Amino acid sequence: MFKKYSLSFIFILGIFICMLDTTVMNVALPAISATTNTNLNTLSWALNAYTIIFASFTIPLTRIAEIYGKKKFFFLGALLFGTGSLISGFSFTFIILLIGRIIQSFGAAILFPLSMSMGIELIEGKTRTNTIAILGITQGLASAMGPTVGGMITQYLTWHWIFFINVPLAVIIIFLGIPTLRKTTIIQSTVQSIDFFGSLLGITMLASFTSVLIEGRQWGWTSAPTIALILVALISLIVFILIESKIQEPMISLDLFKNRNFLASAIVIILSNLFLVAVTVLLPNYFVNIENYSTLNASYMITPITFCIFIMSPLSGFLLEKIGPRWLVLIGFLLMGIGYELYANFNALNNVAMSSISGAFVGMGYGIITGPITVIAAADFKGDQLSSSQSVASVLRQVGISMAVAIFVSGLYTNLASAQRKAINYSNQEIVSLHLPHNVIDSMKKQSIESIKAKKYKSKTNESPTHIKAIDEQINEKIDLIKKNSKKEFTLAFSNLYKSALPFMVFGTFSIFIFPRKKEKLYR
Template sequence: MKKVFVIIAMSIGIFLCMLDTTVMNVALPTIQTSLNVKLNNLSWALNIYTILFATLTIPLGKIAERLGINKTYISGLIIFIVGSTFSALSNTLPILILGRALQSIGAAIVFPLSMSIGIASTDLTTRKKVIAILGITQGLAAALGPVIGGVLTQFLSWRWIFIINIPLSIISLFICLSTLELQENPKKEPIDFYGSSLSMLSLFALTLSLVQGRIWGWVSVRIISLLTFFTITLILFIIHENKTKYPMIPLELFKNREFTGSAITIVLSNLFLVAVTVVLPTYFVKIQNKTELEAALLITPITGMIFIFSPLAAILIDKLGSRAVIATGFL
């Protein structure tokens, strides 16, 4: 029973982290009116979450191994709660951006560690089911974000898209304090600070260029400089990781075809998910002048299909093999 509660807590953590990547999109016009700010400026409340999440996930996950995964996870939840509270109570754009930044730091800790703790809490016979549960939770959260954001904004207030995080995070925190072992034996190997710095700089430059490309211009000096900086730091990161004794990311993993194929598949499938859960709701509200509720309802079929076909895919993989099922999904 203890393992079940651990999986529930980890599912809540993953759900909240992914929910907050998309929950703001439908509410942006309402928040813009409420705070009386320009949409381009307000977009930083959305973008800061994406940029910090992408930049900090790998380094913070590695630091957690050194400090103790369970204790770090609980710290991440507390930071996420504080960030959600700041965001919900914000009356100015800087406070909202600060709240979103804190949320993102918390999410960068909670998201990867949720997978690690969830998988480590089970034996080999049930591990595949746990991975499927956590994966379905991730997809559902991203797809449900616009729906939840639209409903809460329409009937309550945009502040509720952040308030909803607080009780769910507290439930997860209580379960973690009750079930997780806090007297851990963390890894003693040193942290690769040079590799960590290079990975953060590289991911920051890439994410910022992708986020701001449309606004600054894809061939502007700033974007070209960022992409050049990304390329240089990525090359330096790969060279360093190949030589260091304690790498941030063991590069020999990419010699495994299944690992590399899985990584590419996850990246591409998340790109598709972003198109329908981030871009589409904004299109409905800003271009087609739908209400937040109408936009949410128009996204609901996507959520429904994820809910139906994710568990079916997990079952079919055992019978047909992963290649056939994943190839069908891409088609």
Template sequence: MSIGIFLCMLDTTVMNVALPTIQTSLNVKLNNLSWALNIYTILFATLTIPLGKIAERLGINKTYISGLIIFIVGSTFSALTKTLPNLILGRALQSIGAAIVFPLSMSIGIASTDLATRKKVIAILGIIQGLAAALGPVIGGVLTQFLSWRWIFIINIPLSIISFSICLSTLELHETPKKEPIDFWGSLLSMISLFSLTLSLVQGRTWGWVSVRIISLLTFFAITLVLFIIHENKTKYPMIPLELFKNREFTGSAITIVLSNLFLVAVTVVLPTYFVKIQNKTELEAALLITPITGMIFIFSPLAAILIDKLGSRAVIATGFLLMTISFILFATINMNNLALVIITCLILGIGYGIIAGPITVLAASDFKGSLLNASQSVAGVLRQIGISLAIAIYVTGLYGNLVTAKHNSVKYIKSEVATLNIPQLKKQAVIDKSIYSLSHSANGSSEKHFTSNERELLIHKNYENALLSQPTSLPKRAKVKIYSQVQAKVDKRLNNLNKQINLTITKIKSFATNEYGKAFTKLYKYSIIFVALSILTSLLFPRKKNKTSY
């Protein structure tokens, strides 16, 4: 079950770092390619709860194996594709498989353990979810750098086959399915509502947040959500038992899951993009720089799950969000070129999230048993996806918006600085064009010499001809040679001075642009600090002391 959950959550973020490489390989526009990323998030969030309920009717174990097969087919299709439409189709199949595998992994894992070990199992499965989402960019970067972007999908195949083999040998396939009727209207309304929400979140930047399409989607989401709540309150067999949200611990856990994943993915997705696009690092280097986050999640998640019984849920959740707040303050203020400080900040973020991720899945389930226990885990999984979608919508949109502003400011600065140079207008335009090109293509800069040998020879010839005009027509050849040498030396001295001026200007431009593009990143976290800090208040939703967990 752990393998299934790991792969489902891994594929929510594994593509992000590899997007530029995939774009080049398939020769497509980035906006179009983003659908291969977004389709997974949209369908995963939309189908998880309905497919989980349908599986209870058909047989959980058999449906789980079917989900693994669909996931394997989707991964194979994605790995072998040579066109964008086929990649999107492969990712869609992956997401359908994941929407089956993810909730059923939780259900099977919980059902296969006794009451004494159930709490540990839920904690482990919850830790795996957070760890996989954080590891996505790291694994994606390593595979893309050393093998190929196709390996981010190929790696799913052997792991899924291993899980498939284990399931065939351990799961009872002749099970007695539930005879409860499927909540058709609840399923339909929940799918429409979640589809509208996630689609608006992932496409907001592309379509425009105040565009007719986005406003219509959000309006549709609100309407269908209200209808869903009304229907679920009346139906005998609800898709999502709303009594879950009457439980204080579950409500606190639900909000915490969304916020903690929102703030985690805000860094694990955006930071590698910043390193690759702004600091010109390789995908591997970018991936390795965020591994401290993953390492701390791995270490502190199980520790927090143990400590929560002693310290209480309030103290643990508040501490986690406090550390995440500190990390955001540091991201907003440190010099991003100081990698030691970046790594320290990542460590703090990983510790903060790990402290939350360890116990939160257990807290969400602590007061439930039976069908309510399974429902709580399915809802928690969807909320985690919503948190990830929100992070991509807010922070990727914010980053690209800030990058546009940074480029605009840099271009304006380039033109003003180049205008002060005492060089021909055509040469000014060439310097401007070259500097602007370097902004868009992450070029390292210009050469020290900015005048070609032909330009030098023409300038020497022109000045030599002008010098001869003031000389007698019968000037001896030796005198002409001397004049030519003097003109040549004077031109070379002038060009040397102009090259120094241009290089000095380019250095100033680089420094200004680096600062502007750095602010494009740090602004995101500067404006987020207050919201991360306010998340500490979610700890007040939990009881003062941790209740003894019961199932």
């Protein structure tokens, strides 16, 4: 019994630290920027390198681990992750931070998929389904908790500690895992060779694709680098499929996607993570920049999401055997859709109570989906195919996260630029309507534009520009109107994103028709 719980604990811990670091750094970027004297665009590469390498190297490194020993590579992954975290924590320059994050990401590319596949393989009996569900739940919880944990640590300690906290956790994984795994038998892989060409194509394809998703907005979606990388990704994908369909020991068995449970699960994994991260990444940004919350208080607004994931996930595991995956996925996307509808149309963004309710619906929906979908994705496989399925599922989660950043952050910048133009036009019209002297009008326009660009529109106006009471009252009324309109426009820049996403939420529910109708017991 102790051995079973120890195994579960180290695998859960391995998944937790890998997924936490996909989002924990986001809210700390301004503090890191000040310490390292690096602009945010450059600094974002320390964030993006983790996602790109994690996604690109998961499958080939998992295959190497299958051939040369999962146990040894599991500990190697934990060691690399801990070492990278230590280097990142001690860094005071961008280059050192980047090196640390790269080492971290290689560790995560090994530790995460092995935690999943070994956790599923080694936990036997009736508890297996529950264990698989918990492993899936941990992924969603960790990535959703990232902004809150990052905000709290940055506020009360320093940003360095968002990396330092990983070190003792990696040490626990190693020292608890060594005696536990030593007595455990791992099923020997039947694969005896590494598909180097397939690995190279896979790495090229995923690195190109994730790079475009993350950096496309900065480069421009029609720029030469973006188009070139899209072509590289497409060509690599086509050649990869042609080669993998004929080779004897492929890097990825394409038969995985012939399995209806896995195919449907793959779609749901991408979309559910996309819709979750679209909220957990953008919401703190809104509360910091539009509502002028502190980073810590903004990160607290994510708490209802994580709480509801934690509450609903165990319930969904129970319901999986009762009603099957179709209904669970349908209910999950419907609940997330309700959350998005509230964000879009019911002033949830500028009302703490409504924002918490909206986040709760998103968390409930994701919580209902994430545990069962992990069980279903693994249910029909054993041995090498099981490991392969978890490697692919890991990559798909990172793709979903990257797509959320690409689609929603790009959309946000476009919407904010439009909101700023509308706010400035409205401001100019209102100021001109006062019929004041030209020098006063020009001065007010300039101050108003600066205020709108800086998003400083919440404070009350007590100035007396002309020292003539009647005129000053008119001016202050106009300024208050301009402030209210500016905030409304910037709020709409965020809420319209969620409104635009609702049709795609509906599309996600169509995946239920791919799941087989027959309800089968999973891992019982």
